[in-house]
Amino acid sequence: MTKDQMPPRLLTRRRALLAGAAAVGAAGTAGVFAKVADDTDKPVRTAAPAAGAQARPALKPSSYRLQPLTGYGPPRVAPRRTLIRRQPLLSVSGRGRTMVLTFDDGPDPRYTPHILDTLREYDVRAMFFVCGEMVAENGDLLARMADEGHVVGNHTWSHPLLTRLSTRRIREEMERTSDVIEDTYGERPVWFRAPYGAWNRTAFRLGAELGMDPLAWTVDTLDWTAPGTRTIVDRVENGAAPGVVVLSHDAGGDRSQSVRALRAYLPQLLDSGYFVTVPERHYA
Numbered sequence: 001m002t003k004d005q006m007p008p009r010l011l012t013r014r015r016a017l018l019a020g021a022a023a024v025g026a027a028g029t030a031g032v033f034a035k036v037a038d039d040t041d042k043p044v045r046t047a048a049p050a051a052g053a054q055a056r057p058a059l060k061p062s063s064y065r066l067q068p069l070t071g072y073g074p075p076r077v078a079p080r081r082t083l084i085r086r087q088p089l090l091s092v093s094g095r096g097r098t099m100v101l102t103f104d105d106g107p108d109p110r111y112t113p114h115i116l117d118t119l120r121e122y123d124v125r126a127m128f129f130v131c132g133e134m135v136a137e138n139g140d141l142l143a144r145m146a147d148e149g150h151v152v153g154n155h156t157w158s159h160p161l162l163t164r165l166s167t168r169r170i171r172e173e174m175e176r177t178s179d180v181i182e183d184t185y186g187e188r189p190v191w192f193r194a195p196y197g198a199w200n201r202t203a204f205r206l207g208a209e210l211g212m213d214p215l216a217w218t219v220d221t222l223d224w225t226a227p228g229t230r231t232i233v234d235r236v237e238n239g240a241a242p243g244v245v246v247l248s249h250d251a252g253g254d255r256s257q258s259v260r261a262l263r264a265y266l267p268q269l270l271d272s273g274y275f276v277t278v279p280e281r282h283y284a
Helices: 010-028 112-121 131-139 137-145 167-185 200-211 229-239 256-271
Strands: 098-104 127-130 151-156 245-249
Touching: 098 112, 098 229, 112 137, 127 131, 131 137, 131 167, 137 167, 137 245, 151 167, 151 245, 167 200, 229 245, 229 256, 245 256
Parallel strands: 098 127, 098 245, 127 151
Antiparallel strands: none
């Protein structure tokens, strides 16, 4: 096929490409970029010429150039789907002696900063299951959690007993909390914990619809009863094992014992060879 036999549309596309390449080569560091013509018969519009006697007309950029060509972009994958579980996860899997520390009901400006300080001192990441109404008043603490690599989970807006609520109310409690977490933390939560550990099928289903997995705990420190710092430490150390999830609190009452206990048991866990970290998601 000769040049005169080429279809007009193909010729237009070829000319546009050649003109764009010539413009880039001639402009050098002037920052002139070519536009790739789309599959329509519209002529290629040119912008104002770049400075310099040898500059060619620069072509206008478009969203077409921002889309990767087939074969060069990331592979397409099916959207991830959160399983609807029948019971919450009680432990986590991980390499070696992996444990997870979780803190509920916050953030509270009286206790959460001290817990964050201790975690930062030992370079440890933890999970915080927060209540939306607490986040609304203490968004700066969630921003700090994000900066320091902690995971934030959904613990409802007002900490109600979900098993006594209607489907609409449960959704409101969960969805409103996910919204405020996204606004302050920067991402929507992918973990959910029911207040009081009271789960039902509706909570599991709605949590999955909102993209969250339910996480409970293996070791309950019962720190909310204020049993004494030493008792909390003993419960964590005696319950320590690979995959264990520890439940503590950073709000909802006087949590000074929880703060002091963390400073005692965390270095001992690390010295004993435990790797304290956060869990990974598993999708269908």
